[in-house]
Amino acid sequence: MSAKIHDPVDHAGAAAKFITDEAHLTFHDTRLWEMRQKRDGQMHGVPEWQELRDLASAIKEHTLSRLPEYLEQFEAQAIAHGVQVHWARDAAEHNAIVLRLLRENNAKTLVKSKSMLTEECEMAPFLERHGITLTETDLGERIQQLDNESPSHIVVPSVHKLRADVARVFAKTIGGDPNNTDATYLAEHCRVTTRPLMLDADAGMTGANFLVAETGAVVVCTNEGNADLSANLPKLHIVSAGIEKLIPRQADLGVFVRILSRSALGSPITQYTSHFRGPRDGAQMHIILVDNGRSKRLGQAEFWTSLKCIRCGACMNTCPVYRRSGGLSYGAVYSGPIGAIINPAYDPARYAALPFASTLNGSCTAVCPVKINIHEQLYAWRRIIAEGGLLPAQKALAMRVAGAVLASPTLYRLATAAARMAVRRLPRALLYNRLNGWGRDRELPTPPKESFAAWHARRKKAG
Amino acid sequence: MSARDDILAACRVSRPPGDHPLPELPRFPRPAEDVLSEFQRSLAVMGGQWLRLVEGDDLAAVIRARAPNGLIRSAVPELPAFPRVDAVTRPQDLENVDIAVVRARFGVAETGSVFLSDHELQVNTIAYLAQHLVVLLDPEAIVPGIADAYLRSDFSQARYVSLMTGPSATADIEGVLIRGAQGVRSLTVIFTP
Amino acid sequence: MRVGLAIPCFIDSFFPEVGIATLELLERLGVDVVYPQGQTCCGQPMANNGCNSAASGTEAHFARLFAGFDAVVMPSASCVNHLRKHMDAVPQTAEVQHLRANIYELVEFLHDVLNAREFPWAEFPHKVGLHNSCTALRSLHAASISEIDETTPFSKPMDLLAGVRGIAFVEPTRPDECCGFGGTFSVNEDAVSGLMGLEKVQDHARAGAEYIVSADTSCLMHQQGCARRAGLPLRFIHIAQILNGARA
Numbered sequence: 001m002s003a004k005i006h007d008p009v010d011h012a013g014a015a016a017k018f019i020t021d022e023a024h025l026t027f028h029d030t031r032l033w034e035m036r037q038k039r040d041g042q043m044h045g046v047p048e049w050q051e052l053r054d055l056a057s058a059i060k061e062h063t064l065s066r067l068p069e070y071l072e073q074f075e076a077q078a079i080a081h082g083v084q085v086h087w088a089r090d091a092a093e094h095n096a097i098v099l100r101l102l103r104e105n106n107a108k109t110l111v112k113s114k115s116m117l118t119e120e121c122e123m124a125p126f127l128e129r130h131g132i133t134l135t136e137t138d139l140g141e142r143i144q145q146l147d148n149e150s151p152s153h154i155v156v157p158s159v160h161k162l163r164a165d166v167a168r169v170f171a172k173t174i175g176g177d178p179n180n181t182d183a184t185y186l187a188e189h190c191r192v193t194t195r196p197l198m199l200d201a202d203a204g205m206t207g208a209n210f211l212v213a214e215t216g217a218v219v220v221c222t223n224e225g226n227a228d229l230s231a232n233l234p235k236l237h238i239v240s241a242g243i244e245k246l247i248p249r250q251a252d253l254g255v256f257v258r259i260l261s262r263s264a265l266g267s268p269i270t271q272y273t274s275h276f277r278g279p280r281d282g283a284q285m286h287i288i289l290v291d292n293g294r295s296k297r298l299g300q301a302e303f304w305t306s307l308k309c310i311r312c313g314a315c316m317n318t319c320p321v322y323r324r325s326g327g328l329s330y331g332a333v334y335s336g337p338i339g340a341i342i343n344p345a346y347d348p349a350r351y352a353a354l355p356f357a358s359t360l361n362g363s364c365t366a367v368c369p370v371k372i373n374i375h376e377q378l379y380a381w382r383r384i385i386a387e388g389g390l391l392p393a394q395k396a397l398a399m400r401v402a403g404a405v406l407a408s409p410t411l412y413r414l415a416t417a418a419a420r421m422a423v424r425r426l427p428r429a430l431l432y433n434r435l436n437g438w439g440r441d442r443e444l445p446t447p448p449k450e451s452f453a454a455w456h457a458r459r460k461k462a463g
Numbered sequence: 464m465s466a467r468d469d470i471l472a473a474c475r476v477s478r479p480p481g482d483h484p485l486p487e488l489p490r491f492p493r494p495a496e497d498v499l500s501e502f503q504r505s506l507a508v509m510g511g512q513w514l515r516l517v518e519g520d521d522l523a524a525v526i527r528a529r530a531p532n533g534l535i536r537s538a539v540p541e542l543p544a545f546p547r548v549d550a551v552t553r554p555q556d557l558e559n560v561d562i563a564v565v566r567a568r569f570g571v572a573e574t575g576s577v578f579l580s581d582h583e584l585q586v587n588t589i590a591y592l593a594q595h596l597v598v599l600l601d602p603e604a605i606v607p608g609i610a611d612a613y614l615r616s617d618f619s620q621a622r623y624v625s626l627m628t629g630p631s632a633t634a635d636i637e638g639v640l641i642r643g644a645q646g647v648r649s650l651t652v653i654f655t656p
Numbered sequence: 657m658r659v660g661l662a663i664p665c666f667i668d669s670f671f672p673e674v675g676i677a678t679l680e681l682l683e684r685l686g687v688d689v690v691y692p693q694g695q696t697c698c699g700q701p702m703a704n705n706g707c708n709s710a711a712s713g714t715e716a717h718f719a720r721l722f723a724g725f726d727a728v729v730m731p732s733a734s735c736v737n738h739l740r741k742h743m744d745a746v747p748q749t750a751e752v753q754h755l756r757a758n759i760y761e762l763v764e765f766l767h768d769v770l771n772a773r774e775f776p777w778a779e780f781p782h783k784v785g786l787h788n789s790c791t792a793l794r795s796l797h798a799a800s801i802s803e804i805d806e807t808t809p810f811s812k813p814m815d816l817l818a819g820v821r822g823i824a825f826v827e828p829t830r831p832d833e834c835c836g837f838g839g840t841f842s843v844n845e846d847a848v849s850g851l852m853g854l855e856k857v858q859d860h861a862r863a864g865a866e867y868i869v870s871a872d873t874s875c876l877m878h879q880q881g882c883a884r885r886a887g888l889p890l891r892f893i894h895i896a897q898i899l900n901g902a903r904a
Contacts, residue, residue, distance in 0.1 A: 016847035031638045033830070043805050048491045050804065058486045065483040067474040075467075081622065087467040139644060140635035156635060163637045183639035191645055198645070199555045215619050225591045225631035225646020232587040232623070233554055243470065250618055251488055254610030257626075258573075268505065269574040269609070269628050272646070278622035280587065291470045299477030318803065320834045324848050357845060359838025359852075360704070361790035366803035375794075379704070379742070386706030395844075399707035406665065406701075407713025409694040416669040437843035441850025442881025445670045452668040452675035456691050 008350055009332065011357040015325030028160055029323040035156075036317045038266020039367065046262070055255045057371035060308035063213075063246050064298060070213040070246045071289065077216025078287055081278035086288045091121035094290045098123060098205070098238060099130055101286055105236050107132075107202030113220070113227035114138040115207030116154050116311060117240045117290060119333045135197045137226035139190050146173040152327030152335060155264045155313035160326045194226075204230035206276075208241035208287075209310065210256060214249045217277045218287060221260055221270040228274050237279065239287045243294050244307040256310060259369040264312040297345050302380040306341050308370040315364035315374055321357055330354060337364035341377040344385065352390040355381035413453075420447035493607040498572040499654075502605050506575025506652060509629030510642045513652040522655065526564060526597055529651075533561030538585045539599060547585075554588040563593035563647075569604040570652070571612050576628040577652065578612065580621035587623050591631070591646040598627075602654040659689045660725035662718070662759075664732045664873070665697040671873050677896040678731045678762055684900070685772055689729070692721045698730075699745060700738035704839050712745035719743075723751045727769070731762040731896055733792035733872050734839070741795070761796055762896060763871045767812040774819045777901040781822035784898075785865035786813060787856070787879070789872035790834050798871070802832040813871055813895055820898055828859035837878035853882035861888050871895045 019025055043049045063070055075085045088094035094117075102110065110132055112118065124134050124145070136145040140157035144150065147169045151157030158166070163181040171178035176189045198204075206227045210219040218239050220227050231237045247256065261270045279285035298304050316322045316336030327335035332343040332351060340354035355378045364374040385391060391399070405411045423431065424447045432439035450458075464472070494501065503513050516522060523544050526535060536557070537545040542564055551557055565584055567577035577598050584590055606612050609626075618624050631646030642648060661682065663675040682689045698718055699711035718739070722728050730736050739759050746752055766772045788811075792798040799811035817823055836842070836852025843849075857879050860868050868890060870876050876892040883890045893902065 012845045012847065015845060019847050019851055027637065034638065040802065051489070051491070055486055055488065058483070061479070062483040062485040065479050065481070067478075068471045071471060071474070087465070087470055089466045089469055093466060137645060138635070139633045143635065156638075158635055159638075161636075163639075166636050183636040184641055186636050187633055187641045187644065191643070194645065195558070199558055217618065223631065224633050224644035226644065228625060229588060229591045229645055232591070243474070248485060251610070251613050254488065254608070254613040257613075258609050265634070268508065269576060269626070271509065271628050271630065271632050272625050273576070273628075274623070274625040275618055275621075276623055277619070280581070280622065289470070291473065295470060295473035295477050297477075298474060298479065301479075304477070304479050320836065320852055321845070321848055324851055356705075356841070359790065359834050359836060359841050359849075361834035361838070362794035363790070363803055363832070363834065366794055366801050382704070382706030383708055384706070386708070391706065395705065395840075396707070399702050399705055399710045403702045403707065403710030403713055406697040406699070407717050409696055409717070412665070412696040416665070420669060437846040438881070441846050441885065442853060442878065443884040444881065445877050447670060448672050450672065452663050452672035453693065453695065455672050455676060456679075457693065 009330065009353050011325065011329050011331070011353045014329035014331065018326040018329055019324060024160065024162060025324065027162060028326060031159060032317045032323045035266055036367070039263055039314055039317065042262035042266050042268060046258070052255055052259050053369055053371050056259055056369055057308060059247060059252050059255065060370050061305065063248055064244065064304065064307055067243065067246065067298065070248060071243060073213040074211050074216055074246060077213070081216055082285070083216065083278055084284065084286045086286060088288050088290045088292070090292050094121045094240065094288055094292065095123050095126045097288050099127060099132070101236065101238055102132055102203055105203065107236060109133045109135070109197070109201045110203045110205055111135045111137050111198045111201040111230045111234070112205035113207065113222060113230050114141050114157070115205070115240050116333060117207055117242050118205070119151060120292065121290070135194065135201070137194055137198060137230050138224060139187060142190055142194060143169055146170070150328065150333065153313055153316055154311050154334065160328065198229050198233055201234045203236040203238065204234040205238045205240065206231050208239055208245050209260065210247050210253060211241055211245045212250050212253065213246055215277065217250070217275045219253060220274045220276065221257070221272070223271040225272060228272055231276060232280070235283045237276070237283065237285045239276070239285070241287060241289060243289050243291055260310055260312055263314040263367065263369040293346055300345070303341065303345060303377055305372055306338070306377060308372050309338055310370055312369060314367040314369065318363045318367045320361065320363070321359065325357070330357070337374045337378070341374060341381060344381050348385055348388060349390055352385045355385060416451060423447045488610070491610070498605045498607055499602050501572035502570050502575055505573060506629060509575050510632060511575055511629035511650045511652060513654065515654050522653070526562060529595070530561045534559055535562045535564065536560050536589065536593070537564040538583065538589065539564055539566045548589045549585040551586065554586050557586060557589050557592040560589065560593040562595045562597055563589045564597045564599065565590065566599040568617055569606055569612070570600050571609055571626065572605050573608040574628050576626040578617060579625055579627055580617065581623040582621060590625065590627060593647055595649045595651070596630070596647040598650060598652045599655050600652050601656045603656065657688060657726045659687050660722045660728040661689050661691045662698070662722060662728050662730040662735070663691070663695060664730065664735050666877065667731065667873050668695065670877065674731060674873050674894040674896060677894065677900040677902065681896050681900040682729065684777070685770055687770070695721060698735040698738055699743065700735055701839060703738060703742055703745065708745045715743050715746045719746055719752050719755060722755055726758065727765070728755060728759045729762055729765045730759065731871065731894065732874065733761045733789050733796050733798070734874065736761040737791045737795045761792065761871065763792070763798055763812050763816060764796060766816055773815065775899050778819065778899055779821040779903060780898045782866045783824050783826050783864055784867045784869050785826050785828055785860035785863055786817070787835065787868050787870040787875055788813065789870060789875045792871055793832065816895065816899060823898070826860070826863040826865045828863045830859055835875050835879050837875050842878055850882060853878050854886055857883040857886070857888055857890055861890055865890060867891045867893050869893050869895055869898060
């Protein structure tokens with residue numbers, strides 16, 4: 001795996017493969033579009049929707065501009081309520097802290113709810129290498145864990161799978177009837193096999209949707225009840241949270257809780273909006289505040305607002321490219337439009353293709369509940385990637401040639417005349433060859449007799 | 464330097480330029496609908512159920528009828544007939560409960576949510592390990608919106624609070640909505656002062 | 657008002673009829689319009705691929721040709737958006753700034769500047785599906801955006817087409833969905849692009865469209881290619897052609 005880690009992501013290739021499976025493709029597109037439509041329905045039911053987006057954006061920008069102050073306030077509040085606060089500069093430090101806490105408490109089994117940050121830190125394989133048995137308790141995450149795959153979506157991790165896939169994965173790993181593809185049966189099977197693991201677990205882990213500086217509350221928004229069980233059953237509760245999760249005031253939750261699930265799933269709220277402020281009697285609660293590249297991104301003028309992201313996934317649901325290429329095609333923890341602007345900040349060479357995996361249609365920006373200008377950041381990343389020499393050599397050359405041709409009316413006239421001629425005269429087999437990306441999927445336009453410029457010159461001459 | 468100091472220093476260095484004032488939060492108008500009917504409608508959307516006791520109904524009997532032979536535990540003083548939630552020594556010991564009865568401090572009309580903290584739950588896991596949850600709610604204790612809920616001080620008087628909205632649910636398998644994921648399979652609000 | 661007409665490279669080369677209709681329509685509406693000879697491109701193809709320095713010569717040429725006009729009109733939203741928002745590979749002289757502030761997409765110019773609503777010479781007795789390009793929609797805001805709950809829904813192209821006799825509209829199920837052209841995206845990500853284009857034209861076909869009309873020829877070129885490959889009998893026409901009186 002380590003050899004592959006630095007291979008550049010080939011989004012187009014992975015997407016082309018995803019498209020060949022019609023059943024999966026159709027479901028994926030339909031399901032995510034349905035989520036987008038449910039989100040639209042919720043928006044129409046909240047007259048102040050656009051004002052909420054403005055408020056959410058302003059609150060997040062304010063918080064990010066005063067992040068050290070709010071982090072310190074949050075830390076003081078948390079400590080005052082008996083929570084132990086840890087700080088991790090990067091993924092390795094985060095993972096080391098988790099392992100140390102587990103070892104100090106003699107914990108061998110860990111149950112955790114959904115956390116993209118722990119995915120980002122590649123924590124699960126790390127802990128497993130150190131003898132910890134980790135169980136994902138969110139259904140989608142559990143399916144992905146059992147299938148040894150990353151989540152393909154930040155809210156619905158296994159949305160690229162059909163029920164038959166789930167049945168097959170379960171039968172292979174946690175038993176069950178491989179031929180029973182009833183969703184209720186499968187969910188029930190997961191419930192009855194996961195609950196005992198939660199009951200016996202030595203430690204529990206959750207992520208955080210929001211950290212409230214004013215009160216020290218960790219807010220976790222989930223639907224399945226697994227996060228609250230993971231946190232409330234074992235005697236050790238560890239929270240992993242990125243430093244960008246801060247919001248100043250409890251009252252700000254009155255903005256964010258109203259837009260999160262409406263944007264994500266198109267439901268008015270998650271089934272559970274849980275607030276953890278201190279350990280239960282006889283238990284411990286720890287929070288790990290993780291930087292892992294966030295403070296660096298905070299200093300990037302064009303990209304710092306990507307830290308406003310509340311991980312609702314609305315940009316993925318609406319993205320016509322994501323819906324037709326699947327999250328795994330992004331080759332990264334964060335997929336879709338938000339992933340395409342976050343991942344290059346970590347490794348521009350590896351993720352150079354992602355900002356180009358977009359038509360710049362801007363739907364992502366328009367749905368974003370915290371008003372991140374996603375498509376403009378995609379555009380900005382393209383410049384950085386091109387200027388950093390990270391474009392494929394063929395494309396960089398083509399752009400230089402195009403730039404030279406299009407700067408010269410003479411070369412332009414010759415080139416376009418030649419193109420018209422080629423389309424008119426060349427035999428189809430030659431024209432629609434393997435290298436013609438356009439012609440693989442569609443017909444070329446019928447070339448006209450003359451260009452507009454030629455027509456205009458003729459007309460002018462005729463007076 | 465410690466990781467803490469390094470991170471805080473890095474955030475100071477990276478501080479985005481410009482003025483980014485913290486906005487005041489306006490009070491948005493709520494629908495004209497009365498809060499009780501809005502609460503009922505919202506709760507139904509999220510898969511929750513509700514019922515009103517009618518004259519002569521005995522609360523304990525109504526609940527018992529839902530699980531004639533099941534284990535019912537209560538965290539409310541008005542139901543002394545059922546074993547108490549906090550009679551167990553470990554939160555795990557609640558795994559065999561069929562029905563748990565708790566009282567919410569208040570409800571939220573906008574979403575059909577109920578406020579339950581560690582005070583009301585006694586043992587937090589009761590709201591998840593039980594197969595079914597019955598929540599008593601004073602119909603007078605319903606706030607209009609989520610924003611109103613977060614103006615209350617109740618959140619900072621507890622170590623654990625959950626705004627619960629209907630039963631646990633998942634749609635992770637082909638988008639099929641299933642009530643009863645890892646938590647309770649049903650949540651029923653009974654309006655009682 | 658002296659107006660410069662900028663014709664995008666792909667229209668000049670492959671769809672001259674769109675340029676002709678644009679010019680004739682502006683003339684019909686009494687605009688003092690000039691087409692400077694020697695035009696090439698706006699620089700967008702290079703700039704959209706991040707290659708800003710490769711765009712500088714093209715942008716400089718464009719700036720030279722269109723210096724001194726009160727306004728410049730171009731029948732392409734994405735070109736206009738490039739010039740307005742991203743034309744920064746050339747020094748930002750007063751002339752360049754004037755150009756960038758006074759460049760209009762055709763529908764925008766007809767609707768907002770000329771306030772044109774009546775096209776008595778225009779008749780188009782066909783069932784038409786309107787395709788707003790993503791740039792026209794979400795960058796130039798030519799119509800209400802489905803992702804945003806706009807208090808007063810509007811559509812500039814529809815306002816114009818309302819002045820055409822005999823035209824009837826059909827509504828696809830996903831009117832705001834991108835058709836997948838996206839410039840070089842159409843070649844770099846041809847599989848996804850082709851699929852998006854196919855689904856777009858199928859959506860219109862199912863809605864009963866005979867024609868797909870758009871203010872953006874690039875989207876039409878892509879959709880036409882997809883429809884022809886799939887053997888769909890759809891036809892494609894630029895809004896300027898309909899407003900200029902084309903009957904088919």
